[in-house]
Amino acid sequence: MRTDQMIFGGLALLVVAGGVAYLVLGDKTMEAPSAAVTSENTVTAGTPNISATTSEERIAAALATLAAAGPAEVTTANRREYYLQCRPCHSVTQPDGTVTEIGSGLGPDLYGIIGKPAAMQEGFAYSDSMLQVAAAGVVWTVENILRYSYNPKKFLREVTGDVRAEGTMVYSLTKGHVPLITYLEAVGPKP
Numbered sequence: 001m002r003t004d005q006m007i008f009g010g011l012a013l014l015v016v017a018g019g020v021a022y023l024v025l026g027d028k029t030m031e032a033p034s035a036a037v038t039s040e041n042t043v044t045a046g047t048p049n050i051s052a053t054t055s056e057e058r059i060a061a062a063l064a065t066l067a068a069a070g071p072a073e074v075t076t077a078n079r080r081e082y083y084l085q086c087r088p089c090h091s092v093t094q095p096d097g098t099v100t101e102i103g104s105g106l107g108p109d110l111y112g113i114i115g116k117p118a119a120m121q122e123g124f125a126y127s128d129s130m131l132q133v134a135a136a137g138v139v140w141t142v143e144n145i146l147r148y149s150y151n152p153k154k155f156l157r158e159v160t161g162d163v164r165a166e167g168t169m170v171y172s173l174t175k176g177h178v179p180l181i182t183y184l185e186a187v188g189p190k191p
Contacts, residue, residue, distance in 0.1 A: 072185030081176035129165035
């Protein structure tokens with residue numbers, strides 16, 4: 001057997017094993033107490049807890065850390081988190097067409113995402129559930145980005161009220177949210 005066939009076979013086995021584990025264990029990694037959607041269309045958070053274990057606690061801890069941080073700037077650490085977690089699907093393109101980060105295009109462009117209404121990138125094919133989120137008037141606040149990225153399916157289901165709501169983002173981020181948010185703030189438009 002050739003080396004490339006062995007590598008492909010090994011990768012296929014890992015993908016199958018991961019799928020089986022998901023089917024057996026379910027989506028248990030991000031379960032937390034249900035959160036409410038406020039009239040400002042921002043899902044509410046609990047009290048910050050640095051030793052956070054639930055997604056609610058991690059979101060609150062990230063928000064507290066971000067609130068205490070100085071001005072957003074591009075650093076080696078936050079750019080690395082972007083590359084590891086977002087770049088496989090998302091690009092960052094300036095309004096003049098300059099591409100800051102090249103992604104695959106599977107997800108919408110993230111330039112200026114903070115403060116933008118959900119599902120508003122022209123020409124991008126959003127899921128029906130994400131279009132419902134947009135129709136509800138949800139804006140990508142830092143808190144909503146954190147909630148969505150921790151558990152996209154849960155976020156969509158809470159906002160839409162549809163227990164079968166599904167999106168196209170299947171990757172749940174479990175770490176690196178603070179540097180990721182500061183990176184998105186730093187490469188976005190300046191106030």
